Amino acid sequence: SAVISQKPSRDICQRGTSLTIQCQVDSQVTMMFWYRQQPGQSLTLIATANQGSEATYESGFVIDKFPISRPNLTFSTLTVSNMSPEDSSIYLCSVEKFLNTEAFFGQGTRLTVV
Amino acid sequence: DAKTTQPPSMDCAEGRAANLPCNHSTISGNEYVYWYRQIHSQGPQYIIHGLKNNETNEMASLIITEDRKSSTLILPHATLRDTAVYYCIAPTAGGTSYGKLTFGQGTILTVHP
Numbered sequence: 001s002a003v004i005s006q007k008p009s010r011d012i013c014q015r016g017t018s019l020t021i022q023c024q025v026d027s028q029v030t031m032m033f034w035y036r037q038q039p040g041q042s043l044t045l046i047a048t049a050n051q052g053s054e055a056t057y058e059s060g061f062v063i064d065k066f067p068i069s070r071p072n073l074t075f076s077t078l079t080v081s082n083m084s085p086e087d088s089s090i091y092l093c094s095v096e097k098f099l100n101t102e103a104f105f106g107q108g109t110r111l112t113v114v
Numbered sequence: 115d116a117k118t119t120q121p122p123s124m125d126c127a128e129g130r131a132a133n134l135p136c137n138h139s140t141i142s143g144n145e146y147v148y149w150y151r152q153i154h155s156q157g158p159q160y161i162i163h164g165l166k167n168n169e170t171n172e173m174a175s176l177i178i179t180e181d182r183k184s185s186t187l188i189l190p191h192a193t194l195r196d197t198a199v200y201y202c203i204a205p206t207a208g209g210t211s212y213g214k215l216t217f218g219q220g221t222i223l224t225v226h227p
Binding site: 004031033042043044045048092094095096100101102103104105106107 | 157
């Protein structure tokens, strides 16, 4: 399994500002992903965080709005830039480990933009 | 990912079996069926997955029809803590990531005392 720690767990931010969310895993993982869960909705994949290279974004998500870093095999950050109230969501980190065939999820970061 | 269809909600009495159906009529031969659940205010949790044989683990059983067009997740003795949204997902296989998931709306299972 994998233990995933996300920080912060929640935050309230002013519109126009940026927030960086951290995802730390207790062991090396092969793949790391970021998801968004808007209020009352299901999860939507934002991007795959690639170690040492630019993240791979899904349709509808762009690097300027959601820059992602992954400097090593256990850590990644997601920044939500120039926030608006529409960015109020839960942001979740998930990972996949070598020889595992399921994903592990963090507890999420609940973001409210006012 | 193959498209999956689930009922939006189901109820179950505590201690009884909860049977959650999922249709995946377009699933291809090498695509697994995965089940995750999301308890309120938590991240999704893996439950079980299978290809064509029935599977059982400490959490649940998965029954897949012979033509693989549908499956049923069975929680044999539901408890109040099993109240959650249950997602049936068929991620694209063949070397791609099993962690790259397309979530539908899932089934909200409510377990009653």
